[in-house]
Amino acid sequence: MSNKLHDQGDHFILTPKAEPWLERLVFNNRLVILIAFLAITVFMAYSAAKIKPDSSFERLIPLEHPYIQNMLENRDDLENLGNSIRIAVAVEEGDIFTDSYMETLKQITDEVFYLRGVDRSGVRSVWTPNVRWVEVTEEGFQGGTVIPDGYNGGQESLDKLRQNILRSGEVGRLVADNFRSAIIYAPLLEIDPDTGQSLNYEQFSRDLETNIREKFQAQNPNVRIYAIGFAKKLGDLIEGMRSVVLFFLVAIVLTIVLLYWYSRCWSGTLTPVFASIVAVIWQVGILRLLGYGIDPYSILVPFLVFAIGISHGVQIVNAMTIESARGFDATTSARLAFRALYIPGMLALVSDAMGFLTLLFIKIDVIKDLAVTASIGVAVIIVTNLVLHPIILSYVGITKSGVKHQKDRGEGRDRKWLRMSYFAHPSVARVSLLIALVGAGLGIYYKQGLKIGDLDKGAPELRPDSRYNRDNDFIINNYSTSSDVMVVMVRTDKEKCSSYPVMKAMDELQWVLENTPGVESTASLATVSKIVTKALNEGNFKWYELSRNQQIINSSIQRAPSGLVNSDCSMTPLLAFLEDHKAETLQRVVDTVEAFSRDNASEDYQLLLAAGNAGVDAATNQVISKAKDLMLVFVYSVVSVLCFVTFRSIRAVLCIVVPLGLTSILCEALMTQMGIGIKVETLPVIALGVGIGVDYGIYIYTKFEHYILEGKSLQDAYFETLRSTGKAVMFTGITLAIGVCTWIFSPIKLQANMGLLLFFMFLWNMVGALWLLPALARFLLNPEKMVAKARAAERGV
Incomplete structure (x- = not known):
């Protein structure tokens, strides 16, 4: 992207060639655009009001996984x-x-x-x-x-x-x-x-x-x-979704209060909130038009869209307040703010959207839907917060109290930014990098125990004292048959499922499973045959064995329950009742069955995993385990490529991406220590956190580079960055973290976990952008070469 440096009074503005055309398109047609926005918003609100909860069993499971395909192929024969x-x-x-x-x-x-x-x-x-x-x-x-x-x-x-x-x-x-x-x-x-x-x-x-x-x-x-x-x-999860609306309203109120405290300007407070709410309305309305509903796993995405909108809105308000304090009128201030933030805003939002789309690689419908939902929301923000927001401000402007508050930011504030600018000082930068390396090392060490899947009994998505989990505890404590069942499907030729070799293999597998930790009991056609054989011999336990005589076997299973054999005797299920559905329990049982299948391969039968709720959980865990690292690779690759295309510098990419990587490592360590596993609902949070966090780094680096190209030293450039963009980034990170922090009190543990993780990632991404980015820049950037390269490009145009 070719750029020019233009003198704008007492400061320079980095202006891409295409920007004046886009600026004219937006600001020369303000009234038409506002009318169009009003009409579309009314229509989208009507559509959004009709959206309904939408979830199903099959949308929560990996339909392409071999276990699930085996289960679906035999679904008609897997009674109950x-x-x-x-x-x-x-x-x-x-x-x-x-x-x-x-x-x-x-x-x-x-x-x-x-x-x-x-x-x-x-x-x-x-x-x-x-x-x-x-x-x-x-x-x-x-x-x-x-x-x-x-x-x-x-x-x-x-x-x-x-x-x-x-x-x-x-x-x-x-x-x-x-x-x-x-x-x-x-x-x-x-x-x-x-x-x-x-x-x-x-x-x-x-x-x-x-x-x-x-x-x-x-x-x-x-x-x-x-x-x-x-x-x-x-x-119960859908019922608990009502509380999400309450927390959303609380977040809006907190955001309004904090925004006003930050800007001392009602127009600068209500406009970004209004634009972000419009983005949410558009997002939900578009989802309804595309045939999507809202499920418990994507219900929090509208809040994330609101949070992203506020994040970018604060930057616009901040930039416009600075221009207004310089004496420009509302329209000119809005144009200058648009011009300065259009490119970094577009880059950040496209990075967000592409990062969210990487969730499509996870072959679980509910996660793919979440990827689409979040990407639609970000696409809408590009229009609402980068077009609607500055247009509204160009009419209402920044109030006198807001301008006065900007001018009154005196020496006390400057001293604070001056102290923080030492993050770019060589001595402090070395210490910062050392701390970051130690933090990364500790994070890698403590995240080694990170588990895939559920770590608790019952329904981990709900609180331990929830109605559902209390009901689950009652049934577990009063019934010997577990509610966690893994089914091995034994497939044979027609009329061969009761042959001695097949029955013997099932009996031996049952013995192996019953001696596997985590398995309470097993049942199969072989069990029925042994029970009946014993009963036919006066109940003597010496006869509790599988007979080698095929006629005795056939006689013993004549009255077998229908759920243990299909109509043509080509498939019979072997049921393993488990103590729980924790990840390690499921994987231990799966490993046992797969090892037995390898060691006892036969042309007489196939041992197919897995049906039952435990089989579904095992398949889901495997998909998430394989997708986790792949997803992170794609997220960081996409963000890195987009940053490189924009800034044309590997060093710039490292300055922006390395703090995000540290946050991801520390987040996984936190999950390990808090007993939170990687599951359907927590895996997307990691991608969402990276996608939202990259905004901070992009805004900071864009302004940082701008002041370096003005000829300022690295530390002075960072000082000016803190005075302008840095304070908005700090405010945004704290505001968003406070907003999601309220989720911790939700009756839905799923929401509480997501709130905790997002709270951590919002704060640490902000800290990384303000603290680690300048330390990296100290050793990666060369201001003299950057200025020389920019001047050479200017002369060559």
Whole structure:
């Protein structure tokens, strides 16, 4: 990009050749542009008002991962192992064998059966006919439904019910070990067959609370209801999204207060806030027009768009205030501010957008949607904050109090900037670089323990004391069957899934898994065969073995549950019930299965990973683990290339990018120490933090270079940079950090974690730009050569 140095009174302004044309285009058509903005904003507000929460199970999982593809290919044969809900109906006093409790359980089962989104064919409860008991007698097999024929609620019927439950094998699964609660299991449909619409998780969760929990707990004070499952967790997250609006309003109020304190000018306070809110309205409106919704993982992006808008708006207000204090009128001040900030502003915003787009490399729909959402927001800011903002200020101007406040920044302020300018002094710069190296070393050391995936039980996105996690704790503590299930799909030729070699391999894999830390128990067709073989031999445990006789095997699995074998016996699932879904537990189990599959390869079967919620989590963790470093490489590569294209200097790129790298290292170290893993919701924060943080460095370096090209020494150039742009960068970093700091008090832990990380990155990126950048410049830049090169370019044009 070719530039010229033009004398503007007592200071120089760096003016790209194309800039006067763009400046004329904007400022010679101010009224037309304002009318266009008004019309578009009204339309976008109408569109934004119609946006709805949008999330689904499949959007949160890596659909291209081999595990997920295996699961989807066998989805029809994996009965009751997909998206589902578990509702525990418990009694405060006594046990479940009372007429009143059983009547309540029956009513709740019926209510669940008719909930919109429930796959009614798969609902299981002691009241449903698909829950049966089987026993071996002298006359052969006998069985029936758990609810006895002619059940009337009398003591005899209840005693018979108790006996049937004990014979059903459902203790620890559908009935609690202490007989004080029972579970209703309901698989869910992603697409409603009646309407063709995706499952509305918010409505489903609300129906569950209103029509079941609140209704039946009010009817029977002795009953308590607990519910867990992906749909319930997501519903609670969507419900918590309302708090995001409150925090957004708090951030706006704090920003207004701090902006006024900084500028002492109402026009300089309200204009950037207004322009940033317009950007948010446009962003949400465009998303609605493109068919996107808002999910719990992208709900915070509008605030980031607001924050980026404020960041650039403060620079415009600051530049215009300086020009107004020099005596220029509102229109001229706005033009000069536009001219000075157009190039660095465009560079910073394009860097933001390209950085966000690198999230598209992560093959999880919700993250790709977040990348699109954030990039649209940044694209809108280019228009609203670099066009609308200066046009409005060209009409309203900076108030007299704002100009006076600028002029009153006396020697005390100059002494502060003078002290900070010593960051560019050779002696101080050496110390700064040493501190940065030590910090980077400590960060690398402490981030070695950074984990991928969940580090806590239950739903880490919610607080430990949240309703969902309390419900989850109840079910974990009262049922022996874990809610964290990893499924190994054993694929064979048709009618071969029960052959001895296949059954033997499953039995051996189960033994290996049951001796793997983190695995509570396993179940498969081999388990059924061993149980029935033992039962047919008077219950003698000596017969609890897999028979080599194929006829005995075939006979033993005749009454196997439908979920353990498909219709043509070409696939049978092996279920591993885990203690939790922590990252290390999942990876340990995956490694065990993969090692067994390699060591026991056979033409008779294939062991395919993985289904179940734990299998999905394992696949997601693997995708994020591979994408994390790749994403950071792309983010920094894009930012570096854009900076190089603009400044034509590797040294300039290093001055801007190295402080960002230090912040990323320290952020990962912080995550390790705070027990925050790299997950779907935290991975994008790292990219977003880098994208927003590069703005600080670009603004600082642009002004720094400008004063160096004026012929000032490096330290003097930095002093002038601090007096002008530096104070705006410092104010912006502190203001944005305070805004996101309020998120730490959110009832959603996901938002609290993001707030903590963004608070850290906003502050440290600001510190890096103000402290480390001049230290790097001291040893990387040569002011004399820079001036000489600029003069030579000027003469050559």
